[in-house]
Amino acid sequence: xxxxDLELFDCGHRACGGCGAALAARLVLKGAGTNTIVxxxxxxxxxxxxxxxxxxWKVPWIHSLFxxxxxxxxxxxxxxxxxxRTEKVVVMAGDGATFDIGMLCISGAFERGHDFTYxxxxxxxxxxxxxxxxxxxxxxxxxTTSPAGSxxxxxxxxxxxxxxxxxxxxxxxxxxxxxxYPMDLMQKVEKAINTPGSCYVQIHAPCCTGWGFEGEQTxxxxxxxxxxxxxxxxxxxxxxxxxxxxxxxxxxxxYLKTQKRFRHLFKPKRQDAEIAAIQAIADRNAEKYGIDxxxxxx
Amino acid sequence: MLELxxxxxxxxxxxxxxxxxVIAAYPITPQTHIVExxxxxxxxxxxxxxxxxxxxxFSALSACLGASAAGSRTYSATTSQGLALMFEVCFNxxxxxxxxxxxxxxxxxxxxxxxxxxxxxSISLRDSGWLQFYAEDNQEATDLHYIAFRxxxxxxxxxxxxxxxxxxxxxxTYEPVEMLNQADVDKYLPAFAPKERLxxxxxxxxxxxxxxxxxxxxxxxxxxxxKDAKSVIEKAGKEFAQxxxxxxxxxxxxxxxxxxxxxxxxxxxxxxxxxDAIDEMRAEGKKVGLLKIRVFRPFPAQDLAKALSGAKRxxxxxxxxxxxxxxxxxLEIKDALYGSGIPVYDYIIGLGGRDVRxxxxxxxxxxxxxxxxxxxxxxxxxxx
Numbered sequence: 001x002x003x004x005d006l007e008l009f010d011c012g013h014r015a016c017g018g019c020g021a022a023l024a025a026r027l028v029l030k031g032a033g034t035n036t037i038v039x040x041x042x043x044x045x046x047x048x049x050x051x052x053x054x055x056x057w058k059v060p061w062i063h064s065l066f067x068x069x070x071x072x073x074x075x076x077x078x079x080x081x082x083x084x085r086t087e088k089v090v091v092m093a094g095d096g097a098t099f100d101i102g103m104l105c106i107s108g109a110f111e112r113g114h115d116f117t118y119x120x121x122x123x124x125x126x127x128x129x130x131x132x133x134x135x136x137x138x139x140x141x142x143x144t145t146s147p148a149g150s151x152x153x154x155x156x157x158x159x160x161x162x163x164x165x166x167x168x169x170x171x172x173x174x175x176x177x178x179x180x181y182p183m184d185l186m187q188k189v190e191k192a193i194n195t196p197g198s199c200y201v202q203i204h205a206p207c208c209t210g211w212g213f214e215g216e217q218t219x220x221x222x223x224x225x226x227x228x229x230x231x232x233x234x235x236x237x238x239x240x241x242x243x244x245x246x247x248x249x250x251x252x253x254x255y256l257k258t259q260k261r262f263r264h265l266f267k268p269k270r271q272d273a274e275i276a277a278i279q280a281i282a283d284r285n286a287e288k289y290g291i292d293x294x295x296x297x298x
Numbered sequence: 299m300l301e302l303x304x305x306x307x308x309x310x311x312x313x314x315x316x317x318x319x320v321i322a323a324y325p326i327t328p329q330t331h332i333v334e335x336x337x338x339x340x341x342x343x344x345x346x347x348x349x350x351x352x353x354x355x356f357s358a359l360s361a362c363l364g365a366s367a368a369g370s371r372t373y374s375a376t377t378s379q380g381l382a383l384m385f386e387v388c389f390n391x392x393x394x395x396x397x398x399x400x401x402x403x404x405x406x407x408x409x410x411x412x413x414x415x416x417x418x419x420s421i422s423l424r425d426s427g428w429l430q431f432y433a434e435d436n437q438e439a440t441d442l443h444y445i446a447f448r449x450x451x452x453x454x455x456x457x458x459x460x461x462x463x464x465x466x467x468x469x470x471t472y473e474p475v476e477m478l479n480q481a482d483v484d485k486y487l488p489a490f491a492p493k494e495r496l497x498x499x500x501x502x503x504x505x506x507x508x509x510x511x512x513x514x515x516x517x518x519x520x521x522x523x524x525k526d527a528k529s530v531i532e533k534a535g536k537e538f539a540q541x542x543x544x545x546x547x548x549x550x551x552x553x554x555x556x557x558x559x560x561x562x563x564x565x566x567x568x569x570x571x572x573x574d575a576i577d578e579m580r581a582e583g584k585k586v587g588l589l590k591i592r593v594f595r596p597f598p599a600q601d602l603a604k605a606l607s608g609a610k611r612x613x614x615x616x617x618x619x620x621x622x623x624x625x626x627x628x629l630e631i632k633d634a635l636y637g638s639g640i641p642v643y644d645y646i647i648g649l650g651g652r653d654v655r656x657x658x659x660x661x662x663x664x665x666x667x668x669x670x671x672x673x674x675x676x677x678x679x680x681x682x
Contacts (some may be wrong), residue, residue, distance in 0.1 A: 063505035068360035075364025108353030
């Protein structure tokens with residue numbers, strides 16, 4: 001059972017006020033519990049949580065490189081198995097480490113089915129190096145390598161569908177979660193670590209610095225992502241969608257307007273065609289996952 | 299008991315006797331026979347290890363890192379491009395002080411692609427913090443694995459180790475090799491018991507982020523441990539000699555050195571050919587000797603300077619080239635002999651599997667006697 005009061009991610013770390021990733025780490029460990037070994041990739045979380053000689057991790061923790069967390073976790077799992085030990089292994093990696101540079105190691109590990117849970121805290125860009133686009137960056141988001149400008153509306157590429165990619169590897173449990181829904185997040189982590197094999201949980205973790213909003217808005221913005229259908233919380237068991245968070249959808253611009261990374265869609269001039277294109281992404285998500293709650297006509 | 303066996307198979311058998319608990323490796327010529335043999339042992343219950351079939355060398359060493367951190371004796375093998383792909387992980391393993399042992403069947407690096415032998419691969423990792431042993435023959439290649447684990451896991455060292463042997467020349471050659479028995483190896487190499495490991499009962503953080511306030515000290519400690527490894531190697535070599543009769547306690551080994559005027563310096567299988575060439579030159583009255591370097595990291599500069607102090611000239615056989623400079627061995631030797639006035643001539647030789655024969659060694663000696671060096675030996679002018 002998830003212990004809501006368990007604190008395994010200690011205070012004093014160096015994350016920005018309102019950091020979604022720090023909240024994700026805290027919630028993940030509540031779901032995972034004390035009998036856990038964490039493998040981190042290089043990134044914001046690794047840097048802000050372990051400035052030598054201090055650490056926020058009250059469970060055993062290892063960081064090796066940017067792109068090899070899944071392979072390191074494979075080795076940890078193999079070693080524990082040989083020693084007959086019972087710790088559960090959890091990878092904590094950002095979206096750059098997951099969607100882009102770590103893809104090879106992840107694919108290999110999931111093919112082998114090593115018994116660990118891979119958590120991607122998805123803040124939708126390379127935040128540690130200063131907000132560059134990654135494979136997780138949404139359409140039209142302005143980043144420092146996909147800047148909006150007189151000839152550009154920002155990132156032109158769609159967000160890579162990592163959950164489907166890993167489900168196609170045969171992962172027995174794949175889920176998405178959001179820091180705005182902590183009980184759901186913790187339960188998914190608990191379920192993942194208790195499912196044998198390579199499991200994946202992708203957590204939407206807004207970044208106030210990178211997305212451009214005030215730190216106290218983090219949870220509200222994460223919630224808006226769900227409510228607009230731009231982020232869908234679901235569970236896939238053995239490749240089939242088993243559970244979806246349903247919503248009464250709001251228009252996407254309610255989400256877009258809250259963040260500077262989408263400001264160019266509204267100022268100096270409203271870009272109706274681009275907003276419509278993003279609305280179409282939300283509509284496709286809604287149709288694909290069946291998230292719409294149909295209100296009865298009065 | 300002496301067994302006539304292929305170098306790779308003898309090495310695999312030595313690795314089995316070292317009881318690695320986790321092996322992660324990826325196929326690459328000419329290393330593949332070793333990991334095939336180990337996979338076969340695991341499949342037939344002859345080796346109680348978890349064998350991870352990774353998707354790349356990069357993941358192989360990354361998985362080894364994780365397994366070592368969790369407290370298992372861990373082994374891999376690779377060569378050439380595979381080692382180059384591991385470059386980033388190699389520095390990381392040493393920095394985090396994990397005593398992984400890796401066999402390197404030395405091979406050239408592309409481009410152009412070459413599957414044949416030289417020592418460019420492991421030499422290119424000289425700055426990474428790994429111990430580097432070089433074997434002359436298959437007996438030595440085999441024995442150095444027991445010693446490498448023993449030294450790497452010593453609490454005064456806690457650093458990873460390469461055991462290097464020339465690809466094809468040793469890896470694919472059949473030679474008689476004396477294999478040890480399990481009880482004796484267990485006595486020489488006790489079970490791996492790291493002081494620190496990933497353990498929920500005692501949570502610690504590995505691989506933390508360092509500010510400029512601490513980084514310099516971390517690097518100093520790695521360097522110190524690598525230098526301190528010298529005495530641990532000597533002790534491990536002596537104990538091996540006491541138990542098994544073969545002495546690898548010296549970091550460098552002389553051959554007809556006492557009165558030698560021209561001393562060749564080399565590493566690996568080329569030392570065997572060189573000794574034969576020296577025998578023939580000695581029969582002709584030439585005062586030629588060899589200094590074989592068994593351990594390249596830590597570099598035994600003082601031992602080397604002492605051993606070479608009586609020489610009139612040094613001819614270094616470098617199976618590598620630090621492009622734009624010299625061979626790595628020559629650079630080290632020039633540093634070790636600085637101020638001695640002894641001339642050091644460098645010969646880049648045998649790259650990409652070009653055969654080095656006795657006549658080539660004799661020609662190198664003749665060039666050194668004329669004071670001609672710092673060159674690529676045996677260039678085919680017609681293809682340049």
